[in-house]
Amino acid sequence: MSNMPLFEVFVRSKRGLDHTHCGSLHAENAEQALEYARDVYTRRSEGVSIWVVKASDVTASQESDRDSFYDPMDDKPYRHATHYVLPDEVNNM
Amino acid sequence: MTETNTPIVDYTIRLADDSLTLGHRLSEWCSNGPFLEEDIALINVSLDYVGRARMLYAYAAETENQGRSEDDICYLRDTREYRNLLINELPKGDFAFTIVRQFFVDTFNLLFYTELLNSKDSTLAAIAGKSIKETKYHLRRSKDWMVRLGDGTEESHNRCQAAIDELWDYVTEMFDMDELETGLAAQGVAVDRTALREQWQQIVKEVTDEATLTLPDHDIAIRGGRTGIHTEHLGYLLAELQYVQRAYPGNTW
Numbered sequence: 001m002s003n004m005p006l007f008e009v010f011v012r013s014k015r016g017l018d019h020t021h022c023g024s025l026h027a028e029n030a031e032q033a034l035e036y037a038r039d040v041y042t043r044r045s046e047g048v049s050i051w052v053v054k055a056s057d058v059t060a061s062q063e064s065d066r067d068s069f070y071d072p073m074d075d076k077p078y079r080h081a082t083h084y085v086l087p088d089e090v091n092n093m
Numbered sequence: 094m095t096e097t098n099t100p101i102v103d104y105t106i107r108l109a110d111d112s113l114t115l116g117h118r119l120s121e122w123c124s125n126g127p128f129l130e131e132d133i134a135l136i137n138v139s140l141d142y143v144g145r146a147r148m149l150y151a152y153a154a155e156t157e158n159q160g161r162s163e164d165d166i167c168y169l170r171d172t173r174e175y176r177n178l179l180i181n182e183l184p185k186g187d188f189a190f191t192i193v194r195q196f197f198v199d200t201f202n203l204l205f206y207t208e209l210l211n212s213k214d215s216t217l218a219a220i221a222g223k224s225i226k227e228t229k230y231h232l233r234r235s236k237d238w239m240v241r242l243g244d245g246t247e248e249s250h251n252r253c254q255a256a257i258d259e260l261w262d263y264v265t266e267m268f269d270m271d272e273l274e275t276g277l278a279a280q281g282v283a284v285d286r287t288a289l290r291e292q293w294q295q296i297v298k299e300v301t302d303e304a305t306l307t308l309p310d311h312d313i314a315i316r317g318g319r320t321g322i323h324t325e326h327l328g329y330l331l332a333e334l335q336y337v338q339r340a341y342p343g344n345t346w
Contacts, residue, residue, distance in 0.1 A: 026128065027130060032237065035234060036134060038230075039134040039137045040134075
């Protein structure tokens with residue numbers, strides 16, 4: 001129903017793993033969203049824990065910010081460990 | 094001849110018929126739910142009921158050991174041989190009717206299967222164990238909707254109240270005991286339904302109070318399901334449910 005708020009759903013599939021975004025749904029409130037998330041996204045026993053977050057509470061970066069957000073990182077290769085010559089003693093990096 | 098020679102088989106078929114008819118009614122919401130999320134949730138509940146019916150039919154077929162399969166019991170009996178409580182076969186009605194019925198039956202099932210967990214019949218006890226987990230979730234949903242609809246808009250309140258008034262006459266049958274069940278209860282196999290009424294009433298009253306709904310104070314009882322005397326609706330339900338087996342006998346997937 002279009003007049004109900006949208007919730008983003010995050011499911012943790014196994015203990016020790018992170019909650020992963022898996023979709024969204026409409027519900028009247030957070031409690032109902034949690035129940036629907038159970039029915040919609042964990043039907044094949046995908047989860048051990050569910051988070052629901054109101055989509056309107058998510059602040060997201062904008063496509064138009066791309067240049068100023070990410071391009072400056074392109075010329076800083078020294079931020080990658082692979083930029084450095086490793087001593088022979090370090091075998092695996 | 095519909096009754097078998099084994100009380101446990103008859104009892105199990107009763108419980109299976111209850112689950113199957115209600116599960117089928119819920120399945121009629123598939124693609125017709127009020128909105129997508131609720132559609133999926135309702136069908137999840139429906140599948141729990143149908144799954145429970147399957148376990149019970151399979152157990153009945155195995156215990157009976159007369160060559161009938163779970164499918165034979167389900168697809169090859171006519172209305173007079175079905176033994177479900179009438180409340181389960183009533184048409185799905187509007188969403189309020191579906192929710193009120195679920196709430197009444199979920200509440201009953203929670204009490205019933207909690208008792209059946211102590212059954213001396215280990216298979217019935219195991220099925221009860223699985224059913225309780227499902228029922229707790231079903232009841233959480235139907236309780237939530239009762240309050241949401243009852244204490245919602247004028248229209249949702251009125252529809253909910255109308256559903257309560259219509260369903261009330263079918264409530265008492267859930268608590269009826271007859272010779273078969275009394276005998277099995279004495280052996281520690283069946284549940285004494287009569288003993289569940291007070292607690293049921295208390296839970297239902299609490300929720301309807303919160304939902305600003307009123308329970309009727311009369312005690313009219315429409316009954317007959319356990320003796321095969323059904324409403325006119327069951328025939329149509331079975332006609333659809335059994336269509337493929339009737340049109341193509343013995344057909345398999």
